Amino acid sequence: MRIAIVNSSSFGRYFPEHIERLARLGEVQRVEVPASIGGADLARALQGFPILIVSVTPRFSPEFFAHKDETWLIARHGIGVDNIHLPSATACGVLVTRVPGPAERDAVAEATVALMLAVLRLIPQAVAAVREGQWAQRAAFVGHELRGKTVGLVGFGNIGSRVGEILARGFGARVLAYDPEVPPEAIRAAGAEPASLETLLEKADILSLHAALTERNYHLLSHEAFARMKPGVVLVNTARGELIDEDALIAALESGRVAGAALDVVEGEPIGPDHPLLRFPNVLVVPHIAAYTWETLRRMGEKMVADVERVLRGEVPEEVVNPEVIPHARALRLGERR
Secondary structure, eight states: OEEEEESOSSTTTSOHHHHHHHHTTSEEEEEOOOTTOOHHHHHHHTTTOSEEEEOSOSOBOHHHHHHOOOOOEEEESSSOOTTBOHHHHHHTTOEEEEOOTHHHHHHHHHHHHHHHHHHHTTHHHHHHHHHTTOGGGGGGOOOOOSTTOEEEEEOOSHHHHHHHHIIIIIHOOEEEEEOTTSOHHHHHHTTOEEOOHHHHHHHOSEEEEOOOOOTTTTTOBOHHHHHHSOTTEEEEEOSOGGGBOHHHHHHHHHHTSEEEEEESOOTTOSOOTTOGGGGOTTEEEOOSOTTOOHHHHHHHHHHHHHHHHHHHTTOOOSOBSOGGGGGGOGGGOHHHHO
16 A cells, blocks of 8 residues: 655644554555646656645645546545645545644734734734834834724634634623524524624734635635725635635735735745735735644644554545545455456
């Protein structure tokens, strides 16, 4: 059995016992490919690997599935599966699993609030001033409190709802939430107020993104969306970089419409030091680390290993995101694997 770990720098790095458990099942190999690699090239790079543990990149497109040899399992080392074309996986009998939402919930929610505070309180700039011997410049770092601010959450699912709880109950913020998939009563029960996207854009002092990426919400924050926002809004994104039209964000930063931004994700990541967003001193970009806690990475790794172990026993793993494939999943056809 050959198992490929694709573009995941964290899996097995901090908990080598996860690699050791996989190695008892077969040959384990790390495979690094460009984030933008085409489907046919990706299929060639992964020939001979029936089991894949994958990161947020690359994209497993219909072209990938059309060219790939036998694949039993694609285990997503994370929550989002927007880089995997599920209809194609299902048509090819490939089980697709992911980490259950609660595994990352607290880590990403806490990181969201930390980024929010870092921008509001000018913490990175203040730290840099001290390192440069500019303690006397402390009067330049007068920030804002979260208490009493209106925070708009785009997406109120697993992570967004936890962010709402922390902000409303811990900081005394007013929380507005837009999520057409969540009943209004569930939003209210979590201490937030249901709102339309238009109302949220117009009322929020702070806007935080927690939506899954779909074809419908690609570049959800467009030039038009930024034009509706309150002048001086603060933007936080720990969801997907593709939710924001980068050119629109840059224009809003230049005009002052956006007073500051904290981004854990950026479209086209990883980015280099010459990225246009990095020229703004009021923009904080971190390298997609919101889920990077020891606790979360242990849970995520355990889930990936358990998925592989179950599949090789002919069992259905947990958190299959395309359950309709189960009756004809290649991995579960024990007779064909002998």
